[in-house]
Amino acid sequence: MSIESDVYSALTGHAGLVALVADRIYPSAIAQGSALPAVAYARTDTEYATTLAPAVALTRTRFAVQAWGPVQADVEAIGDQIVAAMLVVSVPPEARYATFDDEMGLYGLTVEFDWWS
Numbered sequence: 001m002s003i004e005s006d007v008y009s010a011l012t013g014h015a016g017l018v019a020l021v022a023d024r025i026y027p028s029a030i031a032q033g034s035a036l037p038a039v040a041y042a043r044t045d046t047e048y049a050t051t052l053a054p055a056v057a058l059t060r061t062r063f064a065v066q067a068w069g070p071v072q073a074d075v076e077a078i079g080d081q082i083v084a085a086m087l088v089v090s091v092p093p094e095a096r097y098a099t100f101d102d103e104m105g106l107y108g109l110t111v112e113f114d115w116w117s
Contacts, residue, residue: 083111
């Protein structure tokens, strides 16, 4: 199973998040024309801790999970549920920030976290 699959399982397996976005949890990007609010997740960085052997001892994979929707309060609530979903699998958030896209008229929120393996 890939780390992406594990992240997807954590997000789709969390009832609080599913209650807000149903099955609108996508890898990489939310397709144009998709119903909102929705969530997209993507790997943004991978860092390896190596040994002298040489071998990979640990891998830190940074993920960003974005929520987009027309109502700021809804997007913030989705962000809370993203954090809760990842805490269930012992992955705490590293950063959280909000945005607004004037062109689309949508509120956005990103939660970043590191998945260690």
